[in-house]
């Protein structure tokens with residue numbers, strides 16, 4: 001298969017990037033692949049919304065920039081923060097023009113306040129903003145005939161100089177495995193974009209769907225692309241303690257924005273002991289405070305007291321949370337919601353420039369899998385959908401120029417060999433893959449959670465190496481499957497996180513090593 005642009009991932013980043021390209025030049029051919037159904041990914045689960053300055057009477061770009069820099073704890077790139085905040089409004093308007101609806105109040109966008117924000121500025125659609133955006137983008141993309149979508153196709157490896165006769169430090173597409181046929185396809189492309197989302201499944205409890213296994217990062221790592229800030233893993237303070245259909249369910253920060261209070265098992269409202277902003281302090285502070293209270297009271301969770309939020313607000317603004325809680329016999333607003341922190345967002349990723357291009361020419365990384373400099377050491381709530389929109393726009397403009405430059409000829413791509421690694425016919429037992437995945441998650445959860453120690457990181461290093469050796473052995477002797485691809489990526493990224501975590505000597509944002517605590 002040969003295409004102008006190969007886009008790996010169909011969340012907000014991949015879809016909006018493709019739409020932008022198609023709107024600029026409908027002749028550009030594109031192949032989009034998604035590991036599961038086109039709708040599955042982190043985007044679909046976003047509840048809170050998008051942080052964009054739109055009420056210029058009360059809010060300003062300056063305030064949003066300041067809030068982002070404070071949350072990022074001195075580790076953001078100020079230039080990136082400035083342009084992302086300033087370009088947000090135009091990107092939001094485009095999203096609305098493409099068919100996304102947001103809640104309004106008296107003909108203006110309804111704005112809410114989330115942790116770390118000094119003003120109400122998060123636009124939303126009830127409490128399932130992401131699902132709504134995802135559906136609108138999928139509808140929009142269907143109108144472009146030059147875009148082909150392959151569902152249930154998983155990226156295995158990027159095609160680089162290593163697979164060709166050239167030495168130009170370029171990416172030439174990717175090898176992809178079809179879930180159904182378990183066969184490996186070569187997709188050559190002039191430009192490749194990784195839009196593969198998050199890595200939450202590295203942890204036992206995560207708000208991300210199970211497919212968030214860091215595949216884009218794993219492939220980029222093997223292609224020797226630089227990755228940074230990986231140990232800055234954001235734990236969302238308030239995930240529902242009970243699992244919903246085997247998954248961790250989020251209670252959006254907007255619920256605290258609407259007035260919910262955190263209480264420990266003694267019924268005490270504890271946040272004022274930790275920060276003057278109380279429940280609306282940035283996520284790292286709230287998550288650590290909750291973890292400390294859980295530990296102190298020897299409990300399994302703390303609770304969100306929602307009694308100050310009336311029933312009408314629950315039904316209108318948070319219908320998803322309201323219904324989910326009701327199914328678990330949590331009757332809102334009367335009953336408190338038991339909550340715990342859960343792995344949520346990776347602030348780091350594939351290092352990219354201001355146009356989302358990585359150091360490997362022709363390879364872009366957009367959205368959650370990238371490290372743009374926006375989030376620093378801690379992402380400000382609702383800034384990630386914003387980042388995806390701004391960077392997919394910038395990347396699209398850059399790619400349009402790049403496609404006009406002299407690129408390798410089609411005959412060059414045709415000479416790149418088909419996948420050669422997969423000559424084994426014996427399948428690895430699914431059970432072993434599952435057990436190794438669980439072991440990996442246990443190591444990450446035990447040693448690379450909210451509180452880390454130097455000794456714990458050393459243990460994690462040793463234990464992860466054992467897992468790595470076994471995964472490598474399996475990979476070298478067995479037929480490649482989807483599960484094996486995921487595990488291979490997970491172990492690579494876990495290893496990288498541990499290595500980078502061991503080299504960090506200062507606590508910042510979400511990174512907290514108890515041995516460096518003042």
Ligand SMILES: Cc1cc2nc3c(=O)[nH]c(=O)nc-3n(C[C@H](O)[C@H](O)[C@H](O)COP(=O)(O)OP(=O)(O)OC[C@H]3O[C@@H](n4cnc5c(N)ncnc54)[C@H](O)[C@@H]3O)c2cc1C
Nearest residue numbers: 009010011013035041042043048049155197215367368385
């Ligand atoms: C529960 C939850 C709530 C959130 N709430 C908010 C919020 O309110 N506001 C906010 O700004 N952010 C929020 N976030 C974060 C935000 O949703 C994500 O950062 C953003 O949606 C990521 O978009 P993306 O396009 O980069 O990746 P995703 O939406 O995760 O899409 C990833 C895509 O990559 C594909 N993919 C992955 N690996 C492969 C592979 N190997 N081969 C092929 N395809 C692959 C997947 O199939 C999927 O299509 C939330 C996240 C979660 C999990």
